[in-house]
Amino acid sequence: MARRTAYHHGDLRKALVDTGLSMLEELGLEDLSLRKIAARVGVSHAAPEHHFPSLRHLLNALAVEGFGSFRQSMQSQMQAAPARPADQLRAALRGYLAFATAHPHLFRLMFNRNRLDWEDPVLGKAGEAARQVLKDICRPVADRLAIDTPEGRVSIEHLVWSQVHGYAHLMIDGKIEVDSACEATNSVPVPDLVDFLLPDEAG
Amino acid sequence: MARRTAYHHGDLRKALVDTGLSMLEELGLEDLSLRKIAARVGVSHAAPEHHFPSLRHLLNALAVEGFGSFRQSMQSQMQAAPARPADQLRAALRGYLAFATAHPHLFRLMFNRNRLDWEDPVLGKAGEAARQVLKDICRPVADRLAIDTPEGRVSIEHLVWSQVHGYAHLMIDGKIEVDSACEATNSVPVPDLVDFLLPDEAG
DNA sequence: GCTCCATCTTGTCACCGCCAAGATGAGGGT
DNA sequence: ACCCTCATCTTGGCGGTGACAAGATGGAGC
Numbered sequence: 001m002a003r004r005t006a007y008h009h010g011d012l013r014k015a016l017v018d019t020g021l022s023m024l025e026e027l028g029l030e031d032l033s034l035r036k037i038a039a040r041v042g043v044s045h046a047a048p049e050h051h052f053p054s055l056r057h058l059l060n061a062l063a064v065e066g067f068g069s070f071r072q073s074m075q076s077q078m079q080a081a082p083a084r085p086a087d088q089l090r091a092a093l094r095g096y097l098a099f100a101t102a103h104p105h106l107f108r109l110m111f112n113r114n115r116l117d118w119e120d121p122v123l124g125k126a127g128e129a130a131r132q133v134l135k136d137i138c139r140p141v142a143d144r145l146a147i148d149t150p151e152g153r154v155s156i157e158h159l160v161w162s163q164v165h166g167y168a169h170l171m172i173d174g175k176i177e178v179d180s181a182c183e184a185t186n187s188v189p190v191p192d193l194v195d196f197l198l199p200d201e202a203g
Numbered sequence: 204m205a206r207r208t209a210y211h212h213g214d215l216r217k218a219l220v221d222t223g224l225s226m227l228e229e230l231g232l233e234d235l236s237l238r239k240i241a242a243r244v245g246v247s248h249a250a251p252e253h254h255f256p257s258l259r260h261l262l263n264a265l266a267v268e269g270f271g272s273f274r275q276s277m278q279s280q281m282q283a284a285p286a287r288p289a290d291q292l293r294a295a296l297r298g299y300l301a302f303a304t305a306h307p308h309l310f311r312l313m314f315n316r317n318r319l320d321w322e323d324p325v326l327g328k329a330g331e332a333a334r335q336v337l338k339d340i341c342r343p344v345a346d347r348l349a350i351d352t353p354e355g356r357v358s359i360e361h362l363v364w365s366q367v368h369g370y371a372h373l374m375i376d377g378k379i380e381v382d383s384a385c386e387a388t389n390s391v392p393v394p395d396l397v398d399f400l401l402p403d404e405a406g
Numbered sequence: 407g408c409t410c411c412a413t414c415t416t417g418t419c420a421c422c423g424c425c426a427a428g429a430t431g432a433g434g435g436t
Numbered sequence: 437a438c439c440c441t442c443a444t445c446t447t448g449g450c451g452g453t454g455a456c457a458a459g460a461t462g463g464a465g466c
Binding site: 114118173 | 321379400
Binding site for chain 4: 236252258
Protein backbone atom coordinates (compact mmCIF):
# COMPACT_ATOMS: atom_id res chain seq x y z
CA MET A 1 0.00 0.00 0.00
CA ALA A 2 2.87 2.33 0.76
CA ARG A 3 4.67 1.47 -2.47
CA ARG A 4 5.44 4.43 -4.66
CA THR A 5 4.62 4.21 -8.37
CA ALA A 6 4.99 6.83 -11.03
CA TYR A 7 1.37 7.81 -10.67
CA HIS A 8 0.26 6.89 -7.19
CA HIS A 9 2.03 8.34 -4.22
CA GLY A 10 2.38 5.96 -1.30
CA ASP A 11 0.75 7.96 1.46
CA LEU A 12 0.20 11.45 0.13
CA ARG A 13 -1.87 12.60 3.06
CA LYS A 14 0.88 11.94 5.58
CA ALA A 15 3.49 13.38 3.24
CA LEU A 16 1.47 16.59 2.88
CA VAL A 17 1.08 16.96 6.63
CA ASP A 18 4.76 16.28 7.36
CA THR A 19 6.00 18.55 4.60
CA GLY A 20 3.41 21.14 5.56
CA LEU A 21 4.63 21.17 9.16
CA SER A 22 8.26 21.70 8.20
CA MET A 23 7.44 24.28 5.52
CA LEU A 24 5.22 26.13 7.98
CA GLU A 25 8.13 26.74 10.33
CA GLU A 26 10.40 27.41 7.39
CA LEU A 27 8.28 29.96 5.54
CA GLY A 28 5.71 31.16 8.05
CA LEU A 29 1.97 30.88 7.66
CA GLU A 30 1.71 33.85 5.28
CA ASP A 31 4.06 32.38 2.67
CA LEU A 32 2.88 28.81 2.97
CA SER A 33 0.87 27.58 0.00
CA LEU A 34 -0.71 24.36 -1.13
CA ARG A 35 1.15 24.56 -4.44
CA LYS A 36 4.55 24.89 -2.74
CA ILE A 37 3.84 21.91 -0.49
CA ALA A 38 2.66 19.85 -3.45
CA ALA A 39 5.77 20.82 -5.41
CA ARG A 40 8.12 19.77 -2.63
CA VAL A 41 6.29 16.47 -2.18
CA GLY A 42 6.61 15.99 -5.93
CA VAL A 43 2.99 15.90 -7.02
CA SER A 44 0.88 18.20 -9.16
CA HIS A 45 -0.64 21.37 -7.81
CA ALA A 46 -4.12 19.86 -7.55
CA ALA A 47 -3.10 16.55 -6.03
CA PRO A 48 -3.72 17.58 -2.40
CA GLU A 49 -7.32 18.42 -3.18
CA HIS A 50 -8.55 14.86 -2.86
CA HIS A 51 -7.13 14.55 0.66
CA PHE A 52 -7.78 18.11 1.75
CA PRO A 53 -10.72 19.78 -0.04
CA SER A 54 -9.34 23.21 0.84
CA LEU A 55 -6.27 24.79 2.37
CA ARG A 56 -8.29 25.22 5.54
CA HIS A 57 -8.59 21.46 5.89
CA LEU A 58 -4.84 21.01 5.60
CA LEU A 59 -4.21 23.74 8.17
CA ASN A 60 -6.65 22.00 10.47
CA ALA A 61 -4.66 18.78 10.12
CA LEU A 62 -1.44 20.66 10.92
CA ALA A 63 -3.05 22.17 14.02
CA VAL A 64 -4.32 18.78 15.19
CA GLU A 65 -0.80 17.39 14.82
CA GLY A 66 0.48 20.44 16.68
CA PHE A 67 -1.86 19.98 19.64
CA GLY A 68 -0.57 16.45 20.01
CA SER A 69 3.05 17.58 20.23
CA PHE A 70 1.97 20.46 22.44
CA ARG A 71 0.35 18.12 24.95
CA GLN A 72 3.38 15.85 24.85
CA SER A 73 5.71 18.78 25.48
CA MET A 74 3.89 19.66 28.68
CA GLN A 75 3.54 16.08 29.88
CA SER A 76 7.16 15.14 29.30
CA GLN A 77 8.26 18.12 31.40
CA MET A 78 5.81 17.13 34.13
CA GLN A 79 7.04 13.55 34.23
CA ALA A 80 10.58 14.78 34.78
CA ALA A 81 9.57 17.01 37.69
CA PRO A 82 8.82 16.32 41.37
CA ALA A 83 5.22 15.63 42.31
CA ARG A 84 4.74 18.81 44.34
CA PRO A 85 1.97 21.04 42.90
CA ALA A 86 4.31 23.99 42.41
CA ASP A 87 6.90 21.88 40.61
CA GLN A 88 4.27 20.23 38.45
CA LEU A 89 2.76 23.59 37.56
CA ARG A 90 6.17 25.03 36.73
CA ALA A 91 6.95 21.99 34.59
CA ALA A 92 3.71 22.31 32.62
CA LEU A 93 4.41 25.99 31.99
CA ARG A 94 7.93 25.10 30.88
CA GLY A 95 6.49 22.61 28.41
CA TYR A 96 4.00 25.19 27.17
CA LEU A 97 6.73 27.74 26.49
CA ALA A 98 9.17 25.20 25.12
CA PHE A 99 6.68 24.18 22.46
CA ALA A 100 5.83 27.77 21.55
CA THR A 101 9.48 28.75 21.11
CA ALA A 102 10.33 25.56 19.22
CA HIS A 103 7.41 25.88 16.79
CA PRO A 104 6.32 29.52 16.83
CA HIS A 105 4.42 29.49 13.54
CA LEU A 106 2.60 26.29 14.39
CA PHE A 107 1.77 27.65 17.83
CA ARG A 108 0.22 30.78 16.33
CA LEU A 109 -1.72 28.69 13.82
CA MET A 110 -3.12 26.50 16.60
CA PHE A 111 -4.84 29.52 18.15
CA ASN A 112 -5.84 31.18 14.88
CA ARG A 113 -9.56 31.83 14.80
CA ASN A 114 -9.76 32.83 11.14
CA ARG A 115 -7.68 30.27 9.28
CA LEU A 116 -8.85 27.18 11.15
CA ASP A 117 -12.26 25.51 11.16
CA TRP A 118 -13.14 25.17 14.83
CA GLU A 119 -16.38 23.43 13.95
CA ASP A 120 -14.25 20.41 13.06
CA PRO A 121 -14.72 18.04 16.01
CA VAL A 122 -11.28 16.47 15.48
CA LEU A 123 -9.63 19.83 16.02
CA GLY A 124 -11.94 20.54 18.93
CA LYS A 125 -10.98 17.30 20.70
CA ALA A 126 -7.27 17.89 20.11
CA GLY A 127 -7.45 21.37 21.57
CA GLU A 128 -9.55 20.21 24.48
CA ALA A 129 -7.08 17.41 25.32
CA ALA A 130 -4.23 19.92 25.53
CA ARG A 131 -6.36 22.26 27.60
CA GLN A 132 -7.18 19.45 29.98
CA VAL A 133 -3.52 19.17 30.95
CA LEU A 134 -3.55 22.73 32.24
CA LYS A 135 -6.91 22.24 33.90
CA ASP A 136 -5.67 19.18 35.81
CA ILE A 137 -2.53 20.93 36.92
CA CYS A 138 -4.52 23.90 38.21
CA ARG A 139 -6.78 21.88 40.48
CA PRO A 140 -4.15 21.23 43.20
CA VAL A 141 -3.32 24.92 43.06
CA ALA A 142 -6.95 25.83 43.70
CA ASP A 143 -7.05 23.31 46.56
CA ARG A 144 -3.98 24.90 48.14
CA LEU A 145 -5.64 28.30 47.94
CA ALA A 146 -8.79 26.87 49.58
CA ILE A 147 -10.81 27.58 46.46
CA ASP A 148 -13.55 25.00 46.11
CA THR A 149 -16.22 26.57 43.92
CA PRO A 150 -16.36 25.70 40.20
CA GLU A 151 -16.16 29.39 39.27
CA GLY A 152 -13.14 29.83 41.49
CA ARG A 153 -11.37 26.92 39.86
CA VAL A 154 -12.16 28.26 36.39
CA SER A 155 -10.86 31.63 37.48
CA ILE A 156 -7.54 30.13 38.56
CA GLU A 157 -7.30 28.16 35.35
CA HIS A 158 -7.91 31.30 33.29
CA LEU A 159 -5.37 33.20 35.33
CA VAL A 160 -2.64 30.60 34.81
CA TRP A 161 -3.52 29.94 31.18
CA SER A 162 -3.67 33.57 30.16
CA GLN A 163 -0.33 34.25 31.81
CA VAL A 164 1.63 31.52 30.02
CA HIS A 165 -0.26 32.13 26.83
CA GLY A 166 0.56 35.83 26.87
CA TYR A 167 4.15 35.12 27.83
CA ALA A 168 4.45 32.67 24.94
CA HIS A 169 3.05 35.17 22.46
CA LEU A 170 5.23 38.03 23.69
CA MET A 171 8.28 35.78 23.42
CA ILE A 172 7.69 34.52 19.89
CA ASP A 173 6.61 37.96 18.73
CA GLY A 174 9.91 39.41 19.94
CA LYS A 175 8.40 41.67 22.61
CA ILE A 176 10.16 39.97 25.50
CA GLU A 177 13.83 39.14 25.28
CA VAL A 178 14.75 35.62 26.26
CA ASP A 179 17.23 35.47 29.11
CA SER A 180 20.66 34.60 27.76
CA ALA A 181 21.21 32.27 30.70
CA CYS A 182 18.20 30.26 29.61
CA GLU A 183 19.56 29.95 26.11
CA ALA A 184 22.90 28.76 27.46
CA THR A 185 21.26 25.96 29.45
CA ASN A 186 18.93 25.18 26.55
CA SER A 187 16.13 25.82 29.00
CA VAL A 188 13.06 28.00 28.97
CA PRO A 189 12.14 30.71 31.49
CA VAL A 190 9.09 30.10 33.59
CA PRO A 191 6.93 33.06 34.55
CA ASP A 192 7.01 33.70 38.23
CA LEU A 193 3.27 33.75 38.70
CA VAL A 194 3.77 30.55 40.65
CA ASP A 195 5.63 32.50 43.31
CA PHE A 196 2.51 34.54 43.95
CA LEU A 197 0.12 31.62 43.78
CA LEU A 198 2.14 29.21 45.92
CA PRO A 199 4.65 31.34 47.85
CA ASP A 200 5.30 28.69 50.51
CA GLU A 201 6.57 26.25 47.89
CA ALA A 202 9.07 28.64 46.35
CA GLY A 203 12.27 27.15 45.11
CA MET B 204 -5.47 70.89 -1.30
CA ALA B 205 -8.20 68.65 0.01
CA ARG B 206 -10.47 69.35 -2.97
CA ARG B 207 -11.57 66.29 -4.88
CA THR B 208 -11.29 66.36 -8.67
CA ALA B 209 -12.00 63.62 -11.18
CA TYR B 210 -8.35 62.66 -11.25
CA HIS B 211 -6.78 63.73 -8.00
CA HIS B 212 -8.12 62.42 -4.76
CA GLY B 213 -8.10 64.96 -1.94
CA ASP B 214 -6.13 63.05 0.66
CA LEU B 215 -5.76 59.51 -0.57
CA ARG B 216 -3.34 58.49 2.14
CA LYS B 217 -5.76 59.27 4.94
CA ALA B 218 -8.65 57.75 3.01
CA LEU B 219 -6.70 54.52 2.56
CA VAL B 220 -5.84 54.32 6.25
CA ASP B 221 -9.39 55.07 7.39
CA THR B 222 -10.98 52.69 4.92
CA GLY B 223 -8.31 50.11 5.68
CA LEU B 224 -9.06 50.25 9.40
CA SER B 225 -12.77 49.71 8.92
CA MET B 226 -12.32 47.01 6.29
CA LEU B 227 -9.81 45.25 8.53
CA GLU B 228 -12.41 44.75 11.25
CA GLU B 229 -15.03 43.99 8.64
CA LEU B 230 -13.16 41.34 6.66
CA GLY B 231 -10.30 40.23 8.87
CA LEU B 232 -6.61 40.47 8.00
CA GLU B 233 -6.68 37.40 5.76
CA ASP B 234 -9.34 38.75 3.40
CA LEU B 235 -8.11 42.34 3.39
CA SER B 236 -6.49 43.41 0.13
CA LEU B 237 -5.06 46.57 -1.34
CA ARG B 238 -7.34 46.23 -4.33
CA LYS B 239 -10.49 46.01 -2.22
CA ILE B 240 -9.49 49.08 -0.22
CA ALA B 241 -8.68 50.97 -3.41
CA ALA B 242 -12.02 49.94 -4.92
CA ARG B 243 -13.99 51.15 -1.91
CA VAL B 244 -12.11 54.45 -1.85
CA GLY B 245 -12.91 54.74 -5.53
CA VAL B 246 -9.44 54.77 -7.09
CA SER B 247 -7.63 52.38 -9.37
CA HIS B 248 -5.97 49.25 -8.06
CA ALA B 249 -2.48 50.73 -8.35
CA ALA B 250 -3.28 54.13 -6.85
CA PRO B 251 -2.20 53.23 -3.28
CA GLU B 252 1.27 52.34 -4.46
CA HIS B 253 2.53 55.90 -4.48
CA HIS B 254 1.55 56.40 -0.82
CA PHE B 255 2.34 52.86 0.35
CA PRO B 256 5.01 51.09 -1.72
CA SER B 257 3.74 47.73 -0.54
CA LEU B 258 0.89 46.25 1.45
CA ARG B 259 3.29 45.96 4.36
CA HIS B 260 3.64 49.73 4.50
CA LEU B 261 -0.12 50.20 4.68
CA LEU B 262 -0.43 47.58 7.43
CA ASN B 263 2.30 49.41 9.33
CA ALA B 264 0.27 52.61 9.08
CA LEU B 265 -2.82 50.80 10.37
CA ALA B 266 -0.85 49.41 13.30
CA VAL B 267 0.57 52.84 14.15
CA GLU B 268 -2.96 54.25 14.18
CA GLY B 269 -4.01 51.28 16.31
CA PHE B 270 -1.31 51.84 18.94
CA GLY B 271 -2.56 55.41 19.32
CA SER B 272 -6.12 54.29 20.03
CA PHE B 273 -4.77 51.51 22.22
CA ARG B 274 -2.86 53.93 24.39
CA GLN B 275 -5.88 56.21 24.58
CA SER B 276 -8.11 53.32 25.62
CA MET B 277 -5.89 52.55 28.61
CA GLN B 278 -5.40 56.18 29.59
CA SER B 279 -9.08 57.10 29.44
CA GLN B 280 -9.90 54.23 31.79
CA MET B 281 -7.14 55.33 34.15
CA GLN B 282 -8.35 58.92 34.25
CA ALA B 283 -11.81 57.73 35.29
CA ALA B 284 -10.42 55.61 38.14
CA PRO B 285 -9.23 56.44 41.68
CA ALA B 286 -5.53 57.16 42.12
CA ARG B 287 -4.79 54.06 44.21
CA PRO B 288 -2.25 51.77 42.52
CA ALA B 289 -4.62 48.79 42.44
CA ASP B 290 -7.42 50.85 40.89
CA GLN B 291 -5.07 52.41 38.36
CA LEU B 292 -3.68 49.00 37.43
CA ARG B 293 -7.15 47.55 37.11
CA ALA B 294 -8.20 50.49 34.94
CA ALA B 295 -5.25 50.07 32.60
CA LEU B 296 -6.00 46.37 32.21
CA ARG B 297 -9.64 47.23 31.53
CA GLY B 298 -8.53 49.63 28.79
CA TYR B 299 -6.20 46.98 27.35
CA LEU B 300 -8.98 44.40 27.12
CA ALA B 301 -11.58 46.91 25.97
CA PHE B 302 -9.45 47.81 22.97
CA ALA B 303 -8.72 44.18 22.11
CA THR B 304 -12.38 43.19 22.19
CA ALA B 305 -13.48 46.30 20.29
CA HIS B 306 -10.87 45.87 17.52
CA PRO B 307 -9.78 42.24 17.58
CA HIS B 308 -8.31 42.12 14.08
CA LEU B 309 -6.42 45.35 14.55
CA PHE B 310 -5.16 44.13 17.92
CA ARG B 311 -3.81 40.93 16.37
CA LEU B 312 -2.20 42.90 13.56
CA MET B 313 -0.45 45.20 16.05
CA PHE B 314 1.44 42.24 17.50
CA ASN B 315 2.04 40.44 14.20
CA ARG B 316 5.71 39.77 13.67
CA ASN B 317 5.45 38.60 10.06
CA ARG B 318 3.15 41.07 8.38
CA LEU B 319 4.56 44.25 9.95
CA ASP B 320 7.93 45.90 9.44
CA TRP B 321 9.26 46.39 12.96
CA GLU B 322 12.38 48.08 11.63
CA ASP B 323 10.15 51.06 10.87
CA PRO B 324 10.98 53.56 13.66
CA VAL B 325 7.51 55.11 13.46
CA LEU B 326 5.92 51.80 14.37
CA GLY B 327 8.58 51.21 17.00
CA LYS B 328 7.86 54.52 18.72
CA ALA B 329 4.10 53.93 18.62
CA GLY B 330 4.45 50.51 20.21
CA GLU B 331 6.91 51.79 22.78
CA ALA B 332 4.56 54.62 23.80
CA ALA B 333 1.76 52.15 24.48
CA ARG B 334 4.12 49.87 26.37
CA GLN B 335 5.24 52.79 28.51
CA VAL B 336 1.72 53.12 29.92
CA LEU B 337 1.90 49.62 31.35
CA LYS B 338 5.44 50.17 32.55
CA ASP B 339 4.46 53.31 34.46
CA ILE B 340 1.48 51.62 36.05
CA CYS B 341 3.62 48.70 37.20
CA ARG B 342 6.13 50.82 39.08
CA PRO B 343 3.87 51.57 42.07
CA VAL B 344 3.04 47.88 42.19
CA ALA B 345 6.72 47.00 42.42
CA ASP B 346 7.17 49.62 45.12
CA ARG B 347 4.33 48.12 47.15
CA LEU B 348 5.96 44.71 46.88
CA ALA B 349 9.28 46.19 48.07
CA ILE B 350 10.90 45.34 44.75
CA ASP B 351 13.55 47.90 43.96
CA THR B 352 15.93 46.22 41.51
CA PRO B 353 15.62 46.93 37.77
CA GLU B 354 15.31 43.22 37.02
CA GLY B 355 12.58 42.87 39.61
CA ARG B 356 10.62 45.72 38.09
CA VAL B 357 10.97 44.25 34.61
CA SER B 358 9.82 40.92 36.00
CA ILE B 359 6.67 42.47 37.43
CA GLU B 360 6.02 44.30 34.18
CA HIS B 361 6.39 41.08 32.20
CA LEU B 362 4.12 39.26 34.62
CA VAL B 363 1.35 41.85 34.33
CA TRP B 364 1.78 42.37 30.61
CA SER B 365 1.79 38.70 29.71
CA GLN B 366 -1.31 38.08 31.80
CA VAL B 367 -3.48 40.77 30.15
CA HIS B 368 -2.00 40.01 26.78
CA GLY B 369 -2.81 36.33 27.06
CA TYR B 370 -6.25 37.07 28.42
CA ALA B 371 -6.91 39.40 25.50
CA HIS B 372 -5.83 36.79 22.97
CA LEU B 373 -7.83 34.00 24.58
CA MET B 374 -10.90 36.25 24.60
CA ILE B 375 -10.76 37.36 20.99
CA ASP B 376 -9.81 33.86 19.85
CA GLY B 377 -12.93 32.47 21.51
CA LYS B 378 -11.11 30.34 24.07
CA ILE B 379 -12.50 32.16 27.10
CA GLU B 380 -16.18 32.99 27.30
CA VAL B 381 -16.94 36.56 28.26
CA ASP B 382 -19.06 36.81 31.36
CA SER B 383 -22.63 37.67 30.39
CA ALA B 384 -22.82 40.11 33.29
CA CYS B 385 -19.95 42.05 31.77
CA GLU B 386 -21.76 42.24 28.46
CA ALA B 387 -24.90 43.50 30.15
CA THR B 388 -23.03 46.36 31.83
CA ASN B 389 -21.09 46.99 28.61
CA SER B 390 -18.01 46.46 30.73
CA VAL B 391 -14.97 44.26 30.40
CA PRO B 392 -13.73 41.69 32.90
CA VAL B 393 -10.45 42.36 34.58
CA PRO B 394 -8.16 39.44 35.37
CA ASP B 395 -7.80 38.93 39.05
CA LEU B 396 -4.02 38.90 39.06
CA VAL B 397 -4.31 42.20 40.90
CA ASP B 398 -5.82 40.35 43.85
CA PHE B 399 -2.64 38.33 44.19
CA LEU B 400 -0.29 41.25 43.60
CA LEU B 401 -2.02 43.75 45.87
CA PRO B 402 -4.27 41.72 48.19
CA ASP B 403 -4.62 44.46 50.78
CA GLU B 404 -6.19 46.79 48.24
CA ALA B 405 -8.87 44.36 47.13
CA GLY B 406 -12.21 45.77 46.11
C1' DG C 407 0.71 80.78 -19.92
C1' DC C 408 4.02 77.13 -19.42
C1' DT C 409 6.47 73.65 -17.47
C1' DC C 410 7.37 70.19 -13.95
C1' DC C 411 6.34 66.40 -11.37
C1' DA C 412 3.41 64.39 -7.78
C1' DT C 413 -0.43 61.71 -8.48
C1' DC C 414 -3.40 58.48 -10.63
C1' DT C 415 -4.64 54.98 -14.58
C1' DT C 416 -4.09 51.12 -17.56
C1' DG C 417 -1.83 46.98 -18.59
C1' DT C 418 0.79 43.04 -17.37
C1' DC C 419 3.19 39.34 -14.73
C1' DA C 420 3.68 35.37 -11.57
C1' DC C 421 1.44 33.23 -7.98
C1' DC C 422 -2.46 31.78 -5.32
C1' DG C 423 -6.82 28.69 -4.06
C1' DC C 424 -10.28 26.43 -6.19
C1' DC C 425 -12.87 23.91 -9.80
C1' DA C 426 -13.64 20.81 -14.01
C1' DA C 427 -12.44 17.15 -16.94
C1' DG C 428 -9.67 13.56 -18.12
C1' DA C 429 -5.74 10.00 -17.46
C1' DT C 430 -3.97 6.20 -14.62
C1' DG C 431 -3.72 1.97 -12.29
C1' DA C 432 -4.64 -0.82 -7.95
C1' DG C 433 -7.88 -4.12 -6.23
C1' DG C 434 -12.07 -6.83 -6.32
C1' DG C 435 -15.49 -9.72 -8.61
C1' DT C 436 -16.27 -13.03 -12.14
C1' DA D 437 -6.93 -14.38 -16.63
C1' DC D 438 -9.92 -10.61 -17.55
C1' DC D 439 -12.44 -6.52 -16.91
C1' DC D 440 -14.46 -3.04 -14.28
C1' DT D 441 -14.80 0.25 -10.78
C1' DC D 442 -13.30 4.12 -8.57
C1' DA D 443 -9.83 6.25 -5.60
C1' DT D 444 -6.09 8.90 -6.93
C1' DC D 445 -3.45 12.02 -9.59
C1' DT D 446 -2.71 15.28 -13.86
C1' DT D 447 -3.68 18.99 -16.93
C1' DG D 448 -5.97 23.14 -17.86
C1' DG D 449 -8.36 27.15 -16.59
C1' DC D 450 -10.84 30.73 -13.67
C1' DG D 451 -10.91 34.95 -10.83
C1' DG D 452 -8.28 37.37 -7.45
C1' DT D 453 -3.86 39.08 -5.43
C1' DG D 454 0.60 42.14 -4.86
C1' DA D 455 4.02 44.15 -7.50
C1' DC D 456 5.92 46.45 -11.43
C1' DA D 457 6.13 49.34 -15.92
C1' DA D 458 4.64 52.92 -18.79
C1' DG D 459 1.69 56.46 -19.81
C1' DA D 460 -2.16 60.06 -18.79
C1' DT D 461 -3.59 64.05 -15.94
C1' DG D 462 -3.65 68.39 -13.86
C1' DG D 463 -2.25 71.38 -9.69
C1' DA D 464 1.56 74.41 -8.26
C1' DG D 465 5.26 77.38 -8.96
C1' DC D 466 7.71 80.24 -12.14
